Amino acid sequence: MSNDISQLLQEWPYDPQDPIRIIPAQDGRSVLQVRLPLGIEQYELDGRPDGKRILAHDTVLEMLHHRLQQHIVENAADAGFVLDEDDAQRLQAEAILFYYRYLMLFQVSEYERVERDTDHNLQVCDLFERYGDDPDTRNAVLQFKPYILRMHAMARIMQCMQGNQDEQARAIVEETIATIESMEEIDTPAFQFERLRSLKYLYTVRKQISEAVLPVNPEQRLQRELSQAVAEENYERAAEIRDRLRNLGRDV
Structure with missing residues (x-):
């Protein structure tokens, strides 16, 4: 079997306005593909985007939650549980994979899966907030939490709008704005940028939901x-x- 993918690239020309598709794989599962100028990326739709399992767990996050529960059972509390350097690196790398996938899923209106993947990354943030031992590594993840909150909110809002649940969508906007506004400061340019950008975006969404009108x-x-x-x-x-x-x- 040839490793040359030239024919596949020719059959699916690059179109920057329509670079994403969900197709059936040979075993019947569906996968998400992204056409790039020089190739194709493929993501699993469920589990880790790269399809790997981590010591019999679906994700690094799941593995660490399991380890945390074991620690609580053995010590009657979570005191003393920390993310070591290896845990932190693996968890951060996994969060980046989920970020890439939910960004693509949002473009093809797979909002339930976007909600799932952003929830995964919000749980990653929670682990770093509670158990991150190194401040620099901790902040490297948490500085992007305003953006993750915004994407999580937008996935939920879009589902509400599809079901004509305007009041519920408005409540999600207000809740997310309040959460981002009350976040503890992180002294990095990325945090300041993401918080300001996310709040401006959500203010606009709130106005659009309230007006609920299309232009001429x-x-x-x-x-x-x-x-x-x-x-x-x-x-x-x-x-x-x-x-x-x-x-x-x-x-x-």
């Missing part, structure tokens, strides 16, 4: 906004606009 000539306006969002690599916004276009009866 909505389809043309949304098409322009979609092109701009893709050009700016704002994939969250692009996915949202695609959903709104589909609601207008246009397949994009």
Whole structure:
């Protein structure tokens, strides 16, 4: 069997506005693929994005939760449980894999899976907050928590909007804004940027939910906004606009 993937690349030309697909694998499971200018990435839809298992556990996070529970049983408390350097590195690397996947899943409106993957990374943040032993490693993860909270909220909000649950969507926005506003400061540029950006984004979403109106000539306006969002690599916004276009009866 040849390792040359030229034919596969020719059969699926790179299109920056439509680079993601979910296809059936040979064993019947579905996988997510991303077409890049020079190749293809493939993600498992469930479990770890790379399909690996960690010492009979689905994820590093699950393994560490199991170890934490064992520690609590043996010591009657979680006192003394810490993430060592190896734990921290493996957990951080896994969180990055989940980040890549939920970013792609958001673009194809797989909001339930985005909610699941962002919840995974929020649990990673919780472990670092409670048991992270090294402040630098701890902050390297927690500085991105405002962004993860925003993505988690948007996945839930989009599901609510699909079900015409405007009040529930508004409550999620308000809860997430309050959570991000009350977060403990982390003295890194990334934290300051992500918190400000996430709050501005959620303020806009709150306004859009409250107004619940489309502009004049909505389809043309949304098409322009979609092109701009893709050009700016704002994939969250692009996915949202695609959903709104589909609601207008246009397949994009």
